[in-house]
Amino acid sequence: MHKQIAFLGLGMMGGPMTANLARSGLQVMAWNRTSDRPGVEIAASAGAQVVSSIQEAVSSAEVIFTCVGDVPDVEAVILGPEGAAAFAQPGTLVVDMSTIGPVAARKIGAELQQRQLRFLDAPISGGDIGAQKGTLVIMVGGDEQDFTECKPLFEIMGKTIRLCGPVGSGQAVKLCNQVLCAVNIMSLCEAIKLAEQQEIDPMLMVEVCSKGAAGSWALSNLGPKIADADLAPGFAIKHLLKDLRLVRESLQSSGQILPGMDMADRFLQIVKELDGGIGGELGTQAMIRAYREGGS
Amino acid sequence: MHKQIAFLGLGMMGGPMTANLARSGLQVMAWNRTSDRPGVEIAASAGAQVVSSIQEAVSSAEVIFTCVGDVPDVEAVILGPEGAAAFAQPGTLVVDMSTIGPVAARKIGAELQQRQLRFLDAPISGGDIGAQKGTLVIMVGGDEQDFTECKPLFEIMGKTIRLCGPVGSGQAVKLCNQVLCAVNIMSLCEAIKLAEQQEIDPMLMVEVCSKGAAGSWALSNLGPKIADADLAPGFAIKHLLKDLRLVRESLQSSGQILPGMDMADRFLQIVKELDGGIGGELGTQAMIRAYREGGS
Numbered sequence: 147m148h149k150q151i152a153f154l155g156l157g158m159m160g161g162p163m164t165a166n167l168a169r170s171g172l173q174v175m176a177w178n179r180t181s182d183r184p185g186v187e188i189a190a191s192a193g194a195q196v197v198s199s200i201q202e203a204v205s206s207a208e209v210i211f212t213c214v215g216d217v218p219d220v221e222a223v224i225l226g227p228e229g230a231a232a233f234a235q236p237g238t239l240v241v242d243m244s245t246i247g248p249v250a251a252r253k254i255g256a257e258l259q260q261r262q263l264r265f266l267d268a269p270i271s272g273g274d275i276g277a278q279k280g281t282l283v284i285m286v287g288g289d290e291q292d293f294t295e296c297k298p299l300f301e302i303m304g305k306t307i308r309l310c311g312p313v314g315s316g317q318a319v320k321l322c323n324q325v326l327c328a329v330n331i332m333s334l335c336e337a338i339k340l341a342e343q344q345e346i347d348p349m350l351m352v353e354v355c356s357k358g359a360a361g362s363w364a365l366s367n368l369g370p371k372i373a374d375a376d377l378a379p380g381f382a383i384k385h386l387l388k389d390l391r392l393v394r395e396s397l398q399s400s401g402q403i404l405p406g407m408d409m410a411d412r413f414l415q416i417v418k419e420l421d422g423g424i425g426g427e428l429g430t431q432a433m434i435r436a437y438r439e440g441g442s
Numbered sequence: 443m444h445k446q447i448a449f450l451g452l453g454m455m456g457g458p459m460t461a462n463l464a465r466s467g468l469q470v471m472a473w474n475r476t477s478d479r480p481g482v483e484i485a486a487s488a489g490a491q492v493v494s495s496i497q498e499a500v501s502s503a504e505v506i507f508t509c510v511g512d513v514p515d516v517e518a519v520i521l522g523p524e525g526a527a528a529f530a531q532p533g534t535l536v537v538d539m540s541t542i543g544p545v546a547a548r549k550i551g552a553e554l555q556q557r558q559l560r561f562l563d564a565p566i567s568g569g570d571i572g573a574q575k576g577t578l579v580i581m582v583g584g585d586e587q588d589f590t591e592c593k594p595l596f597e598i599m600g601k602t603i604r605l606c607g608p609v610g611s612g613q614a615v616k617l618c619n620q621v622l623c624a625v626n627i628m629s630l631c632e633a634i635k636l637a638e639q640q641e642i643d644p645m646l647m648v649e650v651c652s653k654g655a656a657g658s659w660a661l662s663n664l665g666p667k668i669a670d671a672d673l674a675p676g677f678a679i680k681h682l683l684k685d686l687r688l689v690r691e692s693l694q695s696s697g698q699i700l701p702g703m704d705m706a707d708r709f710l711q712i713v714k715e716l717d718g719g720i721g722g723e724l725g726t727q728a729m730i731r732a733y734r735e736g737g738s
Contacts, residue, residue, distance in 0.1 A: 272655060283654035327655055333625030333629065336701075337618040337619075346614045358602070359569055375509075
């Protein structure tokens with residue numbers, strides 16, 4: 147197994163993932179764009195060495211993980227003038243765990259290949275709790291050999307780890323995952339709305355329905371939050387909206403549409419505009435506010 | 443516990459539910475409108491005594507269960523001239539396990555009360571498998587005393603048993619359950635469509651996504667069926683369409699709409715019209731055909 151790891155991006159996900167790698171005895175050099183974030187502290191206190199430049203983090207790394215935000219962030223951190231590719235040793239394996247869609251992943255993979263670097267796309271699902279507990283789902287795209295080499299590291303961070311196909315395939319499966327999440331949340335919101343309309347306690351409805359054919363992760367995990375009026379983010383609306391944008395981009399050339407997803411997207415957009423435009427910071431379960439305040 | 447039970451309606455659900463009651467040592471008199479159905483054989487071979495009239499089934503029953511189809515069927519079986527109420531002993535507990543919506547349940551409950559009979563609405567979820575295994579979710583509306591009296595019988599048929607409120611409340615929760623089911627199936631269909639569009643094996647997508655925040659009963663149970671092109675009914679589209687009609691009826695007075703549910707309903711209607719108008723006999727997972735053949 148590799149000993150020398152770089153981890154770039156210490157957010158809600160990257161912070162605890164880095165901590166799990168460090169705790170398992172690996173030498174982890176960690177970097178974040180801004181240093182005063184909870185994830186930086188989480189990584190550092192688990193034994194990761196937090197450094198102030200990407201160059202310092204990656205120069206002697208055997209594997210470089212990135213877990214940042216949207217496509218331009220990933221491109222900057224990997225391909226930018228001060229990015230990982232500029233300082234990594236030839237042959238190093240770069241593993242991006244952000245959600246950026248298959249198009250961007252294939253582009254980055256091709257560019258890294260030209261620079262004698264290897265690439266896996268490996269987006270994740272399971273939320274901040276999954277990152278902390280090391281129970282993430284990790285959807286990987288790339289060469290089988292690179293996947294096999296990296297698998298022991300993935301197993302420290304996740305529980306369900308699957309090679310889905312060539313570079314971009316992890317992203318493709320992740321986009322399916324996000325469509326499921328978005329539409330399942332819409333499903334939950336409509337059931338809550340119907341319960342309230344019929345004078346049924348939403349929490350009772352959530353408890354009962356989660357045991358049968360109506361059950362879902364969204365119902366069991368986000369349903370109680372809505373019933374408790376807890377709209378704080380596990381996963382923020384702005385991030386899910388970004389992911390749904392990537393779905394549309396991935397479908398663009400086909401002319402295909404997904405009407406249920408588009409409807410969920412519209413409800414999330416409505417909530418994003420609330421509270422003077424900062425509604426996107428709320429958790430995805432805040433979609434319920436579109437049903438309550440959006441006039442539907 | 444009651445010893446003498448009547449069970450009216452021996453379909454895909456009622457047949458195995460009656461069988462479970464009979465197997466637990468109760469005397470069950472069972473009746474079905476047509477005698478040449480698999481559920482009749484299932485009930486009989488478990489020891490239920492299948493009789494040819496409702497009168498014969500209910501005359502000496504302490505509890506009368508009904509599990510039939512749509513509202514007119516339930517009304518005929520309970521309130522019709524040859525129905526259960528005409529022949530039941532005063533004070534008998536009538537328990538309807540069909541899905542008929544809260545409006546019809548309250549109407550039947552009021553009418554039975556006038557005839558000195560007691561009533562619980564107790565619709566179920568969990569499919570034919572749940573009926574066979576005795577693991578159904580049973581959502582009950584009615585008086586607490588009647589519920590407590592009937593609970594040992596419910597426990598033979600189901601695993602999750604909840605009193606949800608006064609008569610009609612079980613139906614109200616069941617309608618929430620059906621909204622969740624319908625929209626979760628739409629979610630599944632869109633993820634399958636997106637997987638195929640991106641050249642991802644749908645079964646792989648189903649397996650991976652079911653482990654994380656995108657998970658649902660629909661994904662885990664109906665996803666593999668779609669991937670295998672198995673569109674046979676566990677639960678038929680025509681039945682789910684009936685239930686969604688009941689949701690609209692329940693919402694009618696409020697003017698409320700549930701746009702996600704309405705969209706799922708439209709997709710199911712499209713499939714119902716396929717194959718010369720018999721598409722409604724297919725399982726609910728056949729909604730995928732609306733995405734493939736409906737031009738969307």
